[in-house]
Amino acid sequence: MDLSYSRKHRELQSEVRAFVREKGHLSPKFGGGRKRPNRQELDWQGLLLERGYIARSVPRKYGGFGAEPDILETAIVADELSKAGVSPGLLNQGVLIVAPTMLELGTEAQRERWVAPTLRGETIWCIGNSEPEAGSDMANARTRAVVEGDTFVINGQKIWTSSAHYADMMLLLCRTEPDAPKHKGLSYLLVPMDADGIEVRPLVTMTERAEFNETFLSDVRVPTDQIVMGRGDGWKVAIASLKHERVMLGDPNKQLQRFHAIRKLMQGVTIDDRPAIEMPEFRDRLVRLQAEVMAAKFHHMRLLTLHDRGEDAGVAGLVQKLYGTVLNHKLSALAVDVLGEGGLAYDPHEISEDDPATTWQIDYMYDIGLIIGGGTSQIQKNIISERGLGMPREPKVQLSEKRA
Amino acid sequence: MEFGLDENQKLIEQSLRGFLSRTVTLDKIRQVVADRGGFDGALWDGVLALGLPGLMVPEEFGGAGLGVFEAALVAEALGHAAAPIPFVATNVVAPLAISLMGTAEQQGAFLPAVAAGEARVALAAGALSGATGTTDLHLVGGRLSGRASGVIDSGGASHVLVLLADGRAVIVAVDDEGVELLPWPSLDRTRPLGTLVLSDAPGELLDANPDVMGAALGLVDTARLMLAADTLGAAQRMIEKSVEYASQRVQFERVIASFQAVKHMCAEMAASLEPCRSLIWYAAHVQDTGSADERRTMACLAKAHLSEVGRDVARTATEVHGGMGFTDLMGLHFWFKRIGYDRQVLGGPERCRQEAVEVQDWLAA
Structure with missing residues (x-):
């Protein structure tokens, strides 16, 4: 264990603190996502990129800061930003899933073309993975892409495509090799959302908002070089991108930020003229969650160290999505409870800055969506028990047996 | 920056775990518990040969002069083995107390005897x-x-x-x-x-320390952390035993490890326990390097959290073993009770969380 701050780290810490003092007032209220970033969010993103507070180790030619990977630096930045309650930048699928996947598996031309505008928040991505008949069983995707000359012609339907209604591009999972076995017939294509034949229908969720969409593709044409890796390599890309998605959904910085926000909320909200934080029952719940949040934060640092050392994380590397999304829900549940009756105020169409109730209620419900999405908790438990603990797969049941 | 064990720490862990897996068998535990009032001279000689009693004793007094971090690794390994061996008081708190609170004369009188395993x-x-x-x-x-x-x-x-x-x-x-x-x-x-x-x-x-209260509370912090680390090891072992048992036990012509109901119980245990390891590492690291407030906060959070996760794992693991888990035959209850002890001595989770609130000064909004 060596968590010591070298001079470099102490300097970074005071640099971030000075940045927050000087520029903190420019921060947008939320981390972004769920809508196209506005001017303020884009400017803030630009500031963070320029300072290397996001994409710190992404090479400069792809729009990053070009620093040597250093997990303590990343941790210091996240810590200081969350303590100050300012936005850590855009937390959308482009920044968190598409850019790292592209850096890992894309061609040089694709990285140069897509990574920088994605990081800047100018190019917004959606991801077309799930289909009505391919949810947890994602490799069952039926959307087809057939080569005609130098284009793919795509037909099919996607569901749960968050941000499709304002995205510029879609990372699309589809079947290009119908004769190959299930997992070997898939490819990922890069599809512009303004292409002819794409129809996006909003899917209203329990929050009353259309956070997701159904996306229909009819004879959509994209050039054959708009593919990540080769034809039939889709499952490899899926595994890489799902890994980034699990990390995104289990992101401990989000939990840390929420924890600080709830502590402040509990100091501000009064019950019988006393701050909620003075009520032992609420306080006890808060401290319980603090320990869980701390555990998530240090677990993340442990994983980064293992990654740096090239050591296998084993089961430790598989639990973040399950742990993080459930923890997020416990956090928002505490906030909703602290707000009590006043927490029932709900106007998700006009969220104002002095309306914590709506914001927390949206999180409280949306968190369930995140527990289900990105591989449900049950799928995560299968992954943990099978890949992490070495337990056998459930035997297959033939469909005909069910009917008999 | 490294959030993990260094080579030396890995070596300590490996040699101790090797010793424990050879010597602390279930038969041995039963024997020590039944005949010896919970203390076994042969096991003590074994840990003495490994240098555990001197772990925290400064080198000038014949010890290894290591820190709380290394001690936490040892506590975890002992919990994993359900080892009937004195440790938290004898090998950790006592040498720390004498080093931090005793005069030079008292240190000279006691510490070598502690390192030699003579004073327990x-x-x-x-x-x-x-x-x-x-x-x-x-x-x-x-x-x-x-x-x-x-x-x-x-x-x-x-x-x-x-x-x-x-x-x-x-x-x-x-x-x-x-x-x-x-x-x-x-x-x-x-x-x-x-x-x-x-x-x-x-x-x-x-009473040679000018801040005698601070020093004494620091001892409680360290002891609590050791108990949390013990639970980490004990709970880890209960998960391993659950997976192992479920992979052998056949019902409905299948090993029960192939039922999702059972797999998911095991996955839940692993998902809640894995992050605990990092919490313990950090809390232990802070005992060696942090301020008094940080040490208290992290020790309290670690003990409270491991108490809760430990309780869930202890119950779930027992359930995975079915009726056998409830009997004395498999000895699983030694780990169940170990976790119960760690939870209840030196302040339960409610008390620890209360102390964590006080030291973090949340009430002065």
């Missing part, structure tokens, strides 16, 4: 840790009278370190006149607790 010092810390039992102690004219229950590492103890409510510490020798260390039958047979009865007993007063 139990701990009565109830006055400072929120004990529910009796702690009624009076120091008059350098002599100690009264009672303290919940004495940790009583099995085979030669001395008891007694923490007083004002932070001062006194070491009494078990075979001195006026000192009685009575066995107190308690849940975890691998680490018997005792009741200390003192009447005008002679003692060695440790």
